Amino acid sequence: MTFTRAQGLATRSIHGHGFKDAHGSPHMPIYDTSTFTFETTQDVLDAIEGRKLGSFYTRFGLNPSIFALEETLAGLEGAEMAWVFCSGMAAETALFLTHGRQGIIGIGDAYGGTMELLSSQLPELGIPTRLILGSELDQLDELLAEGAGMVFLETPTNPTLELFDIEAIAERAHAHGAILVVDNTFASPVNQQPLALGADVVVHSATKYLGGHSDLTAGTLMGSKELLGPIWNWRKNLGSMPAPATASLLARSLRTLVVRVRQQNASAQTIAESMEKHQSVRRVYYPGLANFPGHELAKRQMQGFGGMLSIDIEGGGEAATRVADRLKLFALAPSLGGTESLATQPCTTTHHGLPHEERVRRGIEDGLLRLSVGLEETNDLIADLEQALA
Numbered sequence: 515m516t517f518t519r520a521q522g523l524a525t526r527s528i529h530g531h532g533f534k535d536a537h538g539s540p541h542m543p544i545y546d547t548s549t550f551t552f553e554t555t556q557d558v559l560d561a562i563e564g565r566k567l568g569s570f571y572t573r574f575g576l577n578p579s580i581f582a583l584e585e586t587l588a589g590l591e592g593a594e595m596a597w598v599f600c601s602g603m604a605a606e607t608a609l610f611l612t613h614g615r616q617g618i619i620g621i622g623d624a625y626g627g628t629m630e631l632l633s634s635q636l637p638e639l640g641i642p643t644r645l646i647l648g649s650e651l652d653q654l655d656e657l658l659a660e661g662a663g664m665v666f667l668e669t670p671t672n673p674t675l676e677l678f679d680i681e682a683i684a685e686r687a688h689a690h691g692a693i694l695v696v697d698n699t700f701a702s703p704v705n706q707q708p709l710a711l712g713a714d715v716v717v718h719s720a721t722k723y724l725g726g727h728s729d730l731t732a733g734t735l736m737g738s739k740e741l742l743g744p745i746w747n748w749r750k751n752l753g754s755m756p757a758p759a760t761a762s763l764l765a766r767s768l769r770t771l772v773v774r775v776r777q778q779n780a781s782a783q784t785i786a787e788s789m790e791k792h793q794s795v796r797r798v799y800y801p802g803l804a805n806f807p808g809h810e811l812a813k814r815q816m817q818g819f820g821g822m823l824s825i826d827i828e829g830g831g832e833a834a835t836r837v838a839d840r841l842k843l844f845a846l847a848p849s850l851g852g853t854e855s856l857a858t859q860p861c862t863t864t865h866h867g868l869p870h871e872e873r874v875r876r877g878i879e880d881g882l883l884r885l886s887v888g889l890e891e892t893n894d895l896i897a898d899l900e901q902a903l904a
């Protein structure tokens with residue numbers, strides 16, 4: 515049987531590159547090549563004038579290791595096409611500079627770098643931006659009527675796992691001629707497919723679940739040819755192409771994405787249920803818990819509840835710091851999505867730059883500890899949390 519895009523996600527993550535190697539390699543080898551050669555001047559002109567698309571120059575993305583990776587990435591989100599970048603932030607920057615110039619409305623919490631772009635760097639370039647909280651969603655239509663061309667959100671968010679209804683917000687954005695961009699890093703394509711719910715572009719920090727081993731930095735955009743086409747020139751001239759070796763490492767990681775994330779989902783669910791019963795834990799933030807405010811929406815728009823959860827420690831910020839410092843198996847680090855479990859106290863890392871009142875307004879308690887559940891034995895992770903909480 516041959517590969518088709520209609521096959522399941524695990525099949526697409528392995529065979530989706532659509533590549534058949536002359537030497538029988540089952541996957542794309544690393545083309546560690548910056549410039550590709552031509553037989554004749556006519557061949558060079560055919561490439562430059564766009565008559566023959568193929569390998570040319572790696573910074574342009576015209577390298578077989580990049581092509582193969584982008585085919586696989588597009589298949590993961592059911593997108594017409596995908597572009598790969600040297601980081602998640604490089605992907606977002608190229609996207610905002612191409613399609614955000616009429617204005618961007620950011621909803622809810624977002625990654626620190628995204629917040630910096632939206633709150634200060636893009637406005638410095640004259641790009642109007644507005645940031646609203648989930649509790650201020652009633653302002654969205656009014657803001658859209660002012661002419662913003664893009665709505666941007668993450669769901670679930672960092673670190674309170676707030677969920678947004680992708681389908682409903684896409685409808686509201688489209689009614690005003692704006693596009694909806696969803697940063698799907700936290701959920702991964704295994705747990706959520708925003709394009710199928712009406713989003714126009716999906717962003718990933720591939721550094722997280724797609725890479726999955728804390729050993730590479732990359733980003734990607736997925737969407738239609740119409741929207742992604744014009745981004746190509748920005749990527750090319752910002753020079754934000756990953757090295758072919760990184761592209762190949764990411765393609766290698768994607769082949770195990772589905773088994774990794776499904777195991778992380780199961781482990782996080784067990785840990786969340788265990789932490790919910792712990793006397794030193796005030797509250798657990800996890801979409802898979804029946805009493806979590808976003809649970810019904812999660813059941814509707816997600817296929818799995820993810821490997822990220824946060825716990826609010828009894829005793830506040832100082833108590834949470836003590837727990838964080840006592841953890842032995844969970845490493846202290848602000849990233850996520852790898853095989854190693856990580857813990858971070860947002861008020862000391864990802865949200866350290868925000869004033870205390872602003873953190874409180876966003877529901878980010880000082881006692882919050884965010885956990886990225888890795889692939890260790892679940893019982894060992896629970897034992898580590900219990901000894902740290904004791």
Ligand SMILES: *Cc1c(COP(=O)(O)O)cnc(C)c1O
Nearest residue numbers: 601602603625697699719721732
């Ligand atoms: C890490 C992250 C980013 C930025 O990605 P980099 O690869 O570090 O540039 C963007 N969005 C989310 C949700 C992230 O977690």
